[in-house]
Amino acid sequence: MEFAYALGVGFLTGAGVFLMLRGRTFPVILGLTLLSYAVNLFLFASGRLTINAAPILGTASEYTDPLPQALVLTAIVIGFAMTAFVLILAMRARADLGNDHVDGHLPPAQLSARAEQRRERREHS
């Protein structure tokens, strides 16, 4: 079980990092979301994985560590709020800057491609 769990966390992290390195805001935000899922699972596992055990002392001989669960709960709430904020900010940036690139302007290659298209269109008409 530990292996499958670790693989899941690793895959989510990898996908999150990959998406975060993209140039447009939407994939970046998706990447941040995936990364926060990975973080939550990771935090949950930091108290070690135990099956069929309640996070309560004294009710049974086996129990699981309740603290990571409290930490995850906090992390989920904060992550949710931050994602909502960054989404609104990305939409605001799209409106203010006229494009959805994280730097606020198109990369030079795309700019020149666009100028090329415009010139071709002009030549046609």
Place this chain on the structure above:
Amino acid sequence: MMFQHVVILPILLPLLAGALMVIPAVSRNMVLQRRLGTVASVLAVVLAVWLLVLVDHNGTQAYAVGEWKPPFGILLVADRLATLLLLLTSVLLLAVQLFASAGEDERGRFFQPLLMFQVMGIQGAFLTGDIFNLFVFFEVLLIASYALLIHGGGKAKTAASLHYVILNLAGSALFLFALGILYGTFGTLNMADMQANAALIQNDDLYLAKVGALLLLVVFGLKAAMLPLHFWLPKAYAAAPAPVAALFAIMTKIGIYSLWRVHSAIFGEHAGALANVALPWLWPMAWLTLALGVVAVLASQSLRALAANLVIVSVGSLLLMVANPAQSTTAAGLYYLVHSTLATALIFLIAGLIMGQRGKSEDRFVRGRPLAHPRLLGGLFFIAALALIGMPPFSGFIGKALMLSAALDEGVAGWIWPPLLLSSLAALLVLSRAGSSIFWRSRGRAVPVTIDTRQLAGIGVLLVALVLMVVLAGWLTAFTDRAAADLLAGMQLVLPEGR
């Protein structure tokens, strides 16, 4: 005992003030809001002074929130380091609040409550004795800072905010990864317990703990603007409104504070196999941050960009002090931290005033419209420049002299003296150039602009604080010495007995 609750008041006061301000009846009434803000800021300063005296006399005060004792509860710990920084934050709040009350707070909604919430997060980050709680307070101060950074709107602010927010979200994810690893190896996230347990970690856990510690170095390096992680800073600080940039002067210092708390105290020399685990990385990064900061200072084209690059220089100097953990270096760093926060805030506020009087030239170093108040602003700029460069009689001189002598005591003067002295020279050069362009190279006629007394009051608060740092330098250096000794010796927690 009523006094036992005084430790949590620096968090509760801005929280309550901010909450009051968002009630519709108050939030629509700017005059009431500003008065409330000023009263809360003055109270915060009084409270911080009280707490500082209390802690200096009676030693570290621990407060178990809701009387949940550790290991279950969250501890607030007011030691000398934390209370000094609380005082610094509240003085800064008072200056910024007064300055912003002159009209900057009307350019967008909820400026005053956001200011309070941000300060609540900062005070909480300084007071907490639990490393997960540190994360929570980081998020509180960050979400307020996101909103403050974009206050007033505009293209430059939106673009800078986007970088700032995304980078900090990635930083938060790394922070949580690090916390998970550290909880898995230490079995606790209480700073005092971690300090006690650090030497007991063995075998495979050792590698995990090292990974956790170095991840935290990345996170705090991002907050402090350490070398490869500093790219967000100049843009964000130069785009922010003047009072917000002044308040942000303390944001990088929170990263430095966390480095002290975690890497100098928990992973300090008592940590057995984990002792000084971050130093091999911290050393070159600190040096390069300072060196690159000097280059960036020389290349600055506007007063705000110059001030932002001076922040990086001060961060580099402080990181060099963190990279040589000893009582003398930590004490010198602490004194310089307080000074550089105040001086940076001062230059940002002055830049705000200068921008308002030069029309389209704003604060760039070009020939522009002459200022309406050249004598007043020139005088203020001169004082701020002397303080930033580190010339006597201002506290910058004392701070730099303390750092130089601490480096000499530690036997690392050969590495630390050249960049530190060169950074002062660069600041001298560029600030002279800035001053002569802004005040002397002008054409056209000045347009009459009035300076609000509240703006001057805000600047006055910072000036008084800087002067007090010189007048009380003897007491203050003795205090920072004690604070550094406390920090490196580890937290000695004595919980007040419950009823």
